Amino acid sequence: MYRRLRFFCLLFIGLSGAYSGTAQDLGNGFYDYGVACPESNDRGVVATTGADGKNVVLAWLFDHRGGYSLLSVDAASGASRQFDLPFAPGDAPYASILSSRNKFYGYFNRNFAEFDPVKNAFTFSQKAFDLTAMAFTEDDNGVIWAATYPNCGLVSYDPGTRQLINHGFINTEPWMQYPRAIAADAEGWVYVGVGSTETQLIAFNARTKETRKLLTGTQRLKGWPSLYRSRDGNVYGTASMEEAGKQIKLFNGVATFTTEAFKVVNEKSSITGSQVLFHKKFPDGSMIQNIDFRLRELVIKNHTGEKKVNFTYTSEGSLVMAVDLASTGKLIGGTTFPMRFFEFDPGTRAFKNYNAYGQYNASVVFKNNIYFAAYPYGALVRYRADQPVGNNAGTTNPVVLGADKQHVHRPHRVLVLDRLGKVLLTGTPEYGYTGGGMLIYNEKDGKLQTLADTSLILDQSTMSMTALDDARVLAGTTTAPGTGGLKKAREAVLYLFDAKKLKPLWQENVLPGTQTYSDLYKAGKYVYGIADSKLFFVFDPVKRSIVYKEAIPDAMGPVVTVQSPRVFVKNPSTGDCYLICRKGILKVNRSSFKLETVATSPVKIEAGGACYNNKLYFISDSHLCSYQLN
Numbered sequence: 001m002y003r004r005l006r007f008f009c010l011l012f013i014g015l016s017g018a019y020s021g022t023a024q025d026l027g028n029g030f031y032d033y034g035v036a037c038p039e040s041n042d043r044g045v046v047a048t049t050g051a052d053g054k055n056v057v058l059a060w061l062f063d064h065r066g067g068y069s070l071l072s073v074d075a076a077s078g079a080s081r082q083f084d085l086p087f088a089p090g091d092a093p094y095a096s097i098l099s100s101r102n103k104f105y106g107y108f109n110r111n112f113a114e115f116d117p118v119k120n121a122f123t124f125s126q127k128a129f130d131l132t133a134m135a136f137t138e139d140d141n142g143v144i145w146a147a148t149y150p151n152c153g154l155v156s157y158d159p160g161t162r163q164l165i166n167h168g169f170i171n172t173e174p175w176m177q178y179p180r181a182i183a184a185d186a187e188g189w190v191y192v193g194v195g196s197t198e199t200q201l202i203a204f205n206a207r208t209k210e211t212r213k214l215l216t217g218t219q220r221l222k223g224w225p226s227l228y229r230s231r232d233g234n235v236y237g238t239a240s241m242e243e244a245g246k247q248i249k250l251f252n253g254v255a256t257f258t259t260e261a262f263k264v265v266n267e268k269s270s271i272t273g274s275q276v277l278f279h280k281k282f283p284d285g286s287m288i289q290n291i292d293f294r295l296r297e298l299v300i301k302n303h304t305g306e307k308k309v310n311f312t313y314t315s316e317g318s319l320v321m322a323v324d325l326a327s328t329g330k331l332i333g334g335t336t337f338p339m340r341f342f343e344f345d346p347g348t349r350a351f352k353n354y355n356a357y358g359q360y361n362a363s364v365v366f367k368n369n370i371y372f373a374a375y376p377y378g379a380l381v382r383y384r385a386d387q388p389v390g391n392n393a394g395t396t397n398p399v400v401l402g403a404d405k406q407h408v409h410r411p412h413r414v415l416v417l418d419r420l421g422k423v424l425l426t427g428t429p430e431y432g433y434t435g436g437g438m439l440i441y442n443e444k445d446g447k448l449q450t451l452a453d454t455s456l457i458l459d460q461s462t463m464s465m466t467a468l469d470d471a472r473v474l475a476g477t478t479t480a481p482g483t484g485g486l487k488k489a490r491e492a493v494l495y496l497f498d499a500k501k502l503k504p505l506w507q508e509n510v511l512p513g514t515q516t517y518s519d520l521y522k523a524g525k526y527v528y529g530i531a532d533s534k535l536f537f538v539f540d541p542v543k544r545s546i547v548y549k550e551a552i553p554d555a556m557g558p559v560v561t562v563q564s565p566r567v568f569v570k571n572p573s574t575g576d577c578y579l580i581c582r583k584g585i586l587k588v589n590r591s592s593f594k595l596e597t598v599a600t601s602p603v604k605i606e607a608g609g610a611c612y613n614n615k616l617y618f619i620s621d622s623h624l625c626s627y628q629l630n
Contacts, residue, residue, distance in 0.1 A: 004241055020350040026602045033344065035317035035626050037353045039294055041337035043067060046104060046271060046279040047075070047288050050117040055282045057291065057298065058104050058117060062337055063378040064319040064622040066090040068085065070115055070122075071313050075282070075300050078309030086125035087111040092337075097136035097272035098279065099144060101159055107133035107146050126164045128155055134193070136272045137229070139184035139206070147179035147192045154192065154204060163329055169454035170202050170211050176484045178431070180274065181225050187252045187443030193225025197486050199239045201225055203253045214255040215250075221245055222432055228355040229268040238262035294338065317622030322566050324363045324370060325610035326385035331617055331624065332370055334360025341372070341383075341398075344624055351624075354389055357381055357400055361427070362564035366416040372398070373411030373425045373474055373564070380405035380414065380425050380441050399526050402448040406430050407437030409482060412463045412564050417499050419470035424499065426462035426475070429453075431598060436461030436482070440502070449502075456504060457495055459488040461625040465497075466520040467529060468541055472505075474527055475587060476517025483573030492517055494529075494539065510546055511537065518561065521568035528588060530567050533558035536579065538593050550594040556581040561616075566608035569616055571629060578617050580608035585627055 024032040033082075043060040050056035055075035060067055061082070064255055068089035072081045091109035098104050103123070104115040114124035130148035133155075137145050144157045152171040157164045170176065181193030188206045191214075193199065199221050201214040223242030227250075229235050239245035249256040271279045281287040286302035299308045312351030318340065323333040331344040334356055341360055342353035347541045358374035360381070362457070367542060372381040383389075383398040390397065401423075411427035425439040453459060461476040468474055475497050479489040492514045495507035514531045519530045527539045528545065534557055538548040551556055559581050569578045579586040584600040607619040615626040 014267070015612070018350065018352045020348060023349060024343050026625070028599060028601055028602065030599070031626045031628070032603070033349055033624045033626070034351070035622045036320050036333060036342045036344065036351055037318045037335040037338070037340045037622065038315060039063075039318055039338055039340070040313065041318065042077040042291075042293055043093040043275045044273070044277040044290060045288075046096075046098045046277065047282045048073075048098055048102060048104070048117055049283050051120060054475045055284065055286065055300075056117055057288060058098075058115070059291075059293075060093040060106060061315070062092050063315045065316060065318055067092050067106075068316075070104075071311075072117060072120065073298055073311045075288075075298065075600055076309070078298060078311045080311040081120065082313055082422065083115070083120075083122065085111075086122045087127070088111060091132050092275065092586035093132075094149065094275050095133045095135050095139065095146070095158060095273065096277055097144065097270070099138050099159070099617075100142060103159065105136060105144055105146075107148070108134075109157070112155065114159070116156070124157075124162060124164075128164065129153060129166045130169075134179045134274075135182040137182045137189070137190070137281040138272075138403060139188065140186060143206075145182060145184065145190050146390070147182045149178055149504060150170065150176035150177050152177040152192065152202070152291050154190070156206070167204065167209065170204055171200055171213065173197070173200075175432075175481070175486045178224070178484055180518055182236065182594060183227040183229045183235040183237070185235045185251050187227065189251075189253045191227055191235050191237065191250050193227050193237060195240070196222065196484055199223060199225045199245075201227075201237065201239065201250070201255065203250065203255075205253060210253070212253055214250070215239055218290045219257075226262065228264050229270070231266045231268050232489055236262075236264075244544070257433075271563055288507040318440045320607065320619040320624065321359065321361055321562060322363065322564060322607040322617055323610055323617050323624060324566075325617075326365060326370055327368050329612060330385065331610060331612070332363070332383070332385070333374065333619070333624070334363075335622070346615075357398070362414045364414045364416055364424075366418065371414050371416065371423055373408070373427065375410045375427075375563070376405065377403045378405045378408035378411060378425075378439065380423060380439060392398070401446070402439065404437070404439045404448070404450045406433070406448050407452055408439050408564065409436075412461070412478075413465045415465045415467060415471070415473065417467060417471065420499055422499060424465065424473065426465065427460040428478070428480060429485070431483045432485050434481040434485045434488050435459045438462060451502060455502075456497075457493060457507060460492065463492075464517050464520040464529070466522045468496075468522065468527075471498060473499055474520060474522075474539075474541055476516075476529065478516040480516065490600070491515065496541070506543065506544065510539065510544075511535070511549070518559070518565055519567040521570075521577060523588070523590075528568060528577060530559055533561050536588075536595060550593070550595055552579075552581060552586075553595070553597070556584045556586055556600070558582055560605055560607050560609075562607045566610075569609035569611050571611045571614065571616075573614060578609075578616060580605060580616070582606075585616060600627075601627070
C-alpha cells in the first residue's frame with residue numbers, strides 16, 4: 001500500500017501556476033494578498049452540438065461560491081461564452097444530464113435549470129423543494145427525472161408542457177440520503193437507489209404516484225446501489241456495489257432478486273452522470289481528447305488528427321481550507337475544487353500552486369516538514385519545506401506516507417510526537433459510517449497502524465488534539481458521523497490518550513451537551529478549548545476540570561468552523577494566543593483568561609491561521625489575508 005500511494009503522488013505532482021500579487025490595504029491593519037488558486041472546478045462536461053451545427057463543450061463551473069455559471073466552448077476555435085445562472089450561485093452540481101432533445105439539465109442550490117446549446121441560453125428555471133439532484137434520468141416519453149439530496153425527493157420535468165412537478169419525499173431515514181442512482185422502466189415506473197448508511201431501492205409509479213420500498217432487512221447493505229435501464233424495457237440493479245450485492249431485475253414496480261453477479265448488459269444509451277460526468281463524443285464522431293481547466297486548454301481528436309485550442313473563463317478562485325507556516329517563512333495551504341496546495345512568499349508576495357493529493361484538510365509543522373492530512377483518502381502527506389516540489393534527483397516532494405480511507409476518510413487533525421517518532425492523524429470515517437479512528441505513522445520504520453473508534457471513543461470521532469507531554473495527548477471528539485451516517489452518541493467528550501500504550505486513559509464529558517470540541521491548544525499548564533464553535537474554555541489536565549469558560553461574543557463569533565479550523569494562533573514573539581473568529585480576532589488574557597477584542601475584520605474569515613513577523617494570516621474564501629498586530 002505504501003509503495004502504491006507514493007507512486008500515485010509522484011504522478012500527480014506538478015506546478016499548476018505562479019503569480020505575484022499586490023497587497024490590498026483593507027484598513028484597520030487588515031490586508032488582502034489575493035487569490036491563492038485562481039481556478040474553477042468543472043462539475044459535469046458534455047460534448048454536443050450548438051448553434052449552426054457547431055461542436056461545443058458545455059461545463060458547469062464551480063469556485064469558492066459553489067456552482068456559479070455554465071461555460072460553452074466552441075470546439076473548433078476555443079471561443080468561449082460564460083452564462084450566468086438564472087438563480088444565485090451556491091451549492092454545487094452533483095449530477096447532470098444531456099437529454100435526447102439536446103438540452104442540458106442541472107439542479108442545485110434548490111433550483112432546476114434547462115440550458116439550450118443551440119439557443120445559447122437558459123430556457124427554463126424554477127425553484128424546487130430539496131437542495132440538489134444526485135441523479136438524473138430520462139424516461140421513454142422524454143420526461144426528465146431527478147432524485148434529490150438530502151431528503152430523497154423526486155421531481156420530474158416535461159419539456160413538452162414545460163412543467164416541473166414536485167413528487168415529494170419518497171423515502172425517510174434518520175440520516176442524510178444520497179440517491180445516487182435512478183432509472184425508469186418501459187411501464188413508467190421510476191426506481192431510485194439510495195446510499196450509503198443502509199441502501200434502499202424505491203419504486204415510484206409515475207401515473208398513480210404509488211411508492212414502494214423494495215429492500216427489507218438484510219437486503220439493505222452498506223454502500224451505493226447501482227441502476228441502469230436495459231433495452232429490453234427492464235431496469236437492472238444491485239443493492240450495493242461495495243458489498244458485492246447480487247443483480248436485481250426491476251419491472252412494473254416489482255423486484256426480482258437473483259443469485260447472479262451484477263453486470264451491465266445491453267444498456268439503453270443515456271448521457272448522464274454525477275459531478276464527474278465527462279461525455280467525450282460529439283454527434284459527428286469527433287472526440288474530446290482532453291480538457292484542462294487549469295491551463296484552459298481543449299484538445300479535440302477526429303479522423304484528421306488532434307487539435308489544441310485555448311479557452312477562457314472567469315473565476316473567483318477555489319476555496320482555501322487553511323494556512324500554515326513553514327520553517328522557511330513561507331505560508332502553505334491547501335485548496336479544494338480544484339484540489340491544490342500553494343506556497344506564498346510574504347517577502348515577494350508571490351504565489352505558487354501545485355496539484356495536490358486530495359483536499360488538505362489539516363496540517364502541522366515540525367522542523368522542515370509539514371504533515372498534511374488529505375480527504376477523501378484519509379492520507380498522511382509529508383512536504384519538506386527545504387526541498388523543491390516535484391521529483392528532483394530521485395526525491396519526491398511531497399510524498400504520501402500512508403492512508404486509511406475507512407477510519408479517517410475526512411481528516412480533522414494531525415499531530416507530531418517527536419520523542420516517540422509518531423505522527424497521529426484523526427478524523428471522521430467513510431461515508432455512511434459512524435465513529436472515526438486514528439492513523440498512526442512511525443517515522444523510524446515507516447509502518448502504519450490504525451485504531452478504530454472501538455479502541456478510542458465508541459461512535460465518535462476525534463476532532464482535536466494537543467500534546468500534554470512526550471506521550472500523552474488530550475483529545476476532543478465530535479458526535480458527528482461520517483458524511484451521510486447515523487449519529488449515535490449523545491454528547492462529545494474530552495479524553496486523555498497514551499500514545500505509548502495506544503489507548504485512552506480517561507474520558508469525560510466536561511461540558512454537558514457539547515457535540516464537538518473543535519480545537520485545543522496547550523498554554524502552559526492549561527489547555528484552551530472551543531466547544532460547539534461558540535464557547536471558549538480553559539481546562540486543567542491535572543485536576544481534569546474546567547477552570548474558566550466564556551461565550552464567544554456575538555459581535556465576533558462563532559469561531560472559524562472549517563474541517564480543521566485552526567482557531568488558536570500563537571504569536572511566537574510575545575507568547576500571546578489569539579482566536580480566529582468569523583467576524584474578527586480575539587486574544588486570551590493570560591492572567592484572567594478573559595477574551596479581549598483585538599479587531600473586527602472587514603471581510604468574513606473562513607479559516608485560520610498562522611503568525612509570522614507579527615502578522616496573523618487567515619483565509620477569507622479563496623483569498624489569503626492578514627492582520628498586522630501592534
